[in-house]
Amino acid sequence: MRQPFELSLMANTDVTVATGSSITTDKQSTVNLTSALGGVYVDGTIAAPAGNINLSINPKPLSDFNRSQSIRLGAHAQLMAQGTTRLKPLDALGRRTVMCWMAVRLHSI
Numbered sequence: 320m321r322q323p324f325e326l327s328l329m330a331n332t333d334v335t336v337a338t339g340s341s342i343t344t345d346k347q348s349t350v351n352l353t354s355a356l357g358g359v360y361v362d363g364t365i366a367a368p369a370g371n372i373n374l375s376i377n378p379k380p381l382s383d384f385n386r387s388q389s390i391r392l393g394a395h396a397q398l399m400a401q402g403t404t405r406l407k408p409l410d411a412l413g414r415r416t417v418m419c420w421m422a423v424r425l426h427s428i
Contacts, residue, residue: 323347323370331379333357336365338395344370346403354388355379362393368403369421376427390425398423 323345328334334354336342340363342350349371352359359374374390392398400421409415 321345323349325349325351327351327353329353329355331356334359336361336363336396338362338393340364341366344368346370349373351375353377356382356385356388358388359390360393361391361396361398363395364397364399366397366399367421368399368401370400371421372398372400372423374425388427390427 325348326342326344328351330353332354334352334357336352342364343366344350346368347370348367350365350367351373352361353373353375355377356379359376361374365372376388376390378385378388400423402421404415
């Protein structure tokens with residue numbers, strides 16, 4: 320079974336997931352998109368089954384407040400961190416494990 324991982328994309332300018340583009344991870348992985356001086360704009364798909372999606376504005380220390388910094392979701396944006404099935408052998412009752420740990424967080428400091 321493939322192992323979860325963490326993908327972090329950080330920039331001083333805008334971070335964009337454009338229309339029609341996608342970031343797809345293995346189960347229980349994390350996607351972090353962070354901008355220090357620009358914004359975060361998603362109009363594509365980010366899929367992290369049973370994982371985490373974090374979109375953040377994290378300004379550099381002592382930088383001036385910039386009201387144009389924002390986290391924006393476009394009309395085609397899909398943030399998918401839904402639960403999923405872990406394909407293990409069936410237990411004695413014929414059940415499989417469902418992984419439910421997931422979160423989508425939008426954060427601005």
